[in-house]
Amino acid sequence: MKQAQTHGTPMKYGMAIDLDKCTGCGACMVACMAENNIPFKEDESDKRVSITWMRIFKLTNGKSFPDSDICYLPRPCQHCEGHEGHSPCVSVCPATATDYSRETGIVSQIVTRCFGCRYCMGACPYHARYFNWWDPVWPDGMEKYLSPDVSPRMRGVVEKCSFCFHRYQLAKNKAYLDGERRVPEAAYQTACTQACPAGAIVFGDLNNPEHQVHQIVKPDSNNGNRSRNPKAFRLLERTGTNTKVYYLSSREWVRRAGDNYLAHEKTGQLAKLHH
Amino acid sequence: MSTLDEKAKAGMEDHAAHGSDAKESGAGGFIILFFIIGFAASMVLGWVIFPKLLYSQKQQPLNFNHALHVEEVGEGCEGCHYFREDGSFSGIPKLAQCTECHEEPMGDTEDEATFVEQYVAKEREVPWLSYSRQPDCVFFSHSAHVIGAKMDCVVCHGHIGESEVSRPYEYNRITGYSRDIWGKDIAGLKKNSWDRMKMDDCAQCHKEAGMIHTSSVQTDRDACFVCHK
């Protein structure tokens, strides 16, 4: 059989999250927990050790009553592409437990490979990675709802959002059966996207102009994949993490919260990004 | 020869003489004997006893005659092991599938009687032991291999379809893995492609088939998130 470098043009799965629509309800967080066999403890209020692949942050505009304003920001793993796939976590992993796929653009975490050094957690600017300080324990009977699609993790390993990669695997299965080369847009959607009652999350292939996410984001490949949508921004964009999760907001203070700006700097007026 | 050389030579002879004096004759032989005993004992331990201790055997709940079913059902393996509509693979058939034919005993073997009495009548699933079950962290796509790459079942599962009796299920006491995937040969040698199904074996086969992709940034080979979950 002839060697194929990749299955056709590489994909680049990413998200556009509309913060104008997001209500901070937490459905994405729980959809993720239910989909990915995420464990829980009696006390989950220490958020540093509370495993939430998807976590909602509350942003405030810093103004006093009644000019105060809030905005919620859901934070999955940002699946940084960095420079040619050298995302911050992938670059530091000594165990080859985390990897960047050029075919899907997904940053993977293989928990059985991970030995728990937590370098990746230190390297991740988004606190998107979580360490299992304890073995997962499901209260009596609850292990019945565990999904066979995602392997439950054990104590001593790091885990994070996978963009529900198992759903891609299952969609691929179906595509093979149907004799298709590619997974259709609707066949691979993350659990958070599917659940979001506000329809705030759009997921798909950023490389595919037919996908809604591409149409919203309009990534500029000549400018470090920055969005051409004036409402869009990425978190800590200027660090060059080249993330694949884009946020949309009509409010300047929200867009500003996405990075560190000097007083005179405005968002959307930055110099070109270089790698 | 210089004085110095002579001195050195004398010293060596002196040393040798001293050595042979101190030892009873044949002592060197004993040392070798003990070496051999130790060596042989550990070889026996490592090659014969250890594998027996490492792998435990279980019998299948019922004897299953693959050859007979292939003949009777027809359609080859797909007669019983098929793809579901969602592209997933059905694996070992569920009781309902067996019951389609086995509502009443077919034939008069003891196993058949047990099957109908203990399982069909009581609507209990048969706790078959899967020889080829991969560990939980592995996602194996039958459709990619069987439909996509048009591979034959035999490549991974061997000639199980021709078997008339169910051989014992062997599993590793430490990892809990089936011996079929974890290596039939204790030395790690493979005679057939189906003798082992570890990650390296997947990689080897992919390499031979020219199916190595360079999607991984870490390894320049296949990315982890293809077969892992």
Add this chain to the structure above:
Amino acid sequence: MKVDRRSFLSFVIGGAAGTALSPLPWKLMDDSSIWSQMWPWTPVPPDGEVVYEDSTCTLCPGGCGISVRKVDSRAVKIEGQSGHPVNDGSICILGLSGLQMLYGPTRIKSPMKRIGERGEGKWQKISWDEAFAILTEKLTDIRDKGEAHTVAALAGSDSGTVPALIQRFMAAYGSPNFMRSPSYRDVDELTVKALFGADGRTGFDVENADYVLSFGSGFVDGWGSPVRMFKAASLWKEKDIPVVQVEPRLSNSAAKATRWIPINPGTEADLALGIAAVMVANGIADTGDVSGLSGWENDLLANYEPQKVAQTTGIDAAVIVEVAKGFARADRPLALCGRGKAQTAVSLRETAAVYILNALTGNINQEGGMWAIPEADYIQWPDVATDNLASAGLDQPRLDGAGTGKYTDARYLTNRLADSVNGGGPYPLQVLLVAGANPCHYLPDTQHVKAAFARIPFIVSFSSFQDETAAMADLLMPDHVYLERYEDVPVGAGLVQQMIGLSKPVVSPQFNTRHLGEVLIMTAKAMGGSIADAFPWDDYETCLEETLAEKWDTLMETGVWVRADTDPVAGSIQLAGLDAPAVQAEGDVNSFPLLLVPYDSIQLTSGYMGEAPFMIKAVSDTVIQGTDGFIEINPLTASGVGLGEGDRATLTTPRGEALVRVHLFEGIQPGVLAMVRGLGHTAYDGYLAGKGVNVNELIGPVEDPSTGFDAAWGIRAKLDKA
């Protein structure tokens, strides 16, 4: 031969060499590393065939369609049902958590009777036969003594066949005391009757409105049918529709609105009337749908001119005028009423004011407007033929006083139950049956409610869960949960059409529980006579199928029945309810200088269902930390009391006291404290119990004199550094 040191060493070296050349060390190393990568005690979920089964969620009144993913016989995930008229594929945080309730350890796993002191938690498992025997004996004894009226039933709702069976049982047995959990529906029904002169409920065409004015309605905090409202809110964003949220706190709904107008708590009705006054004064009101306006116009204009309303509400007069004009000039303006999730009643004055505001836009029963429609009326059973004992019981007044005296229009006054039991009732209550309700957690002044429950001689709980009310019971007869049973789910919740969903069993019952409908039918049959005659069905499923008649097939096929052409109850309104007094907060200003207002969060159920572990996990650390509950406070108010972020404080109200921690929040009016509803459970397990403070223990009911319903929106409070 002598085995000396050298021989021994030689043996060891030989052994080592042999071992190294055998597979033993290498295999052991490999195996143990694999073992350490996947400890055998980490669960391995069994694989199998994946199927999706559709049903209807009953965890809240929203009526969403759900699609349950199963792997063989196990349910592994709940997703929204695509194409469903309510939620079209989306789902809320509560609906997603359903499996933790189904499989959770706080289920009541079999019938039980109390063997310890009440509330002590000592139970004995009994058979269903024994449970039926205890219940029927108790009920027969009381009835034979001519005291049938001293038995009461409290249900979560009164719509659908299961609550109808409870009502029927009570009627056949001879007790007038059926109650449902209090909610905004109480006052909504009464206001519709007062204004439209007919029985019905309101519906809000949120999808088609082009200006939304919300009087504290948490449209993304769980108001109405939550997922439908989330979708509507996103639609409003897409269409750039003005949304004005009026409430004292920057809630999530306020943050999603295009404009948040903070208001003095409890003065929403004044603002609504102020806006109405501006509309009438400027001739921009459409009075076609409103009769009785002329007699009221002068009062309205005099009492609610912008300056006066500004004084009461704390909102600038100019803002009031601006909002009034924007609202009136929109094509399809819509005003929403019912605070937060609308789980509690508001005053009749407030509801009437907001509904009249809607009427003044000429948009009643129009696209994008407020509708008044009748409840789906599909339960057509023959009247109960009562015997003498039953008739005598039914002639007695209700324990809560509903339907008599000054409460003529109210059907249920569940908020008055505790007072009645604690000594204010016409007769003592002997038996209380509780189904789908947890009054010992969510009724206001919970301690008072618990004290009342302690006085009730016999309590039967049909709850599926070990909740606070089940803890007070004498007999537990656990119901299936929604994923294990059939049930019709009539959906109200602000929808503009009649809709019925069908809940279907997607998994077999996990424990030794029984369908409540079944239990009622069997109990009735066991009691015999006219009671048994009132329940002619063999089982609940037969009853349901016969009741739904021609709708059954549609429901089995699609899971939902919608009546698109629902006729409104009436097209115009008669002004009423505006002379009703405002409801004030309890407590005096001098001893309690601050105001405590409860708020609703979509992340907490604050109803019958306890929060699943997943939901609690999603709650912010500014709401719960460890077991500490937080109150929100404006930094100005906090510094006045000498409190900083996270400090501990004692919160005192006329009804109780609690230790809390403070969270500084710029989104709340100075002088106001906000506490979330739903926390402070004492029952359930360690994943829920003991976390935070139950705000209902700090707030007592404040009766709206025009309805009798509890319309408390807050209570006066003080905060001291702890």
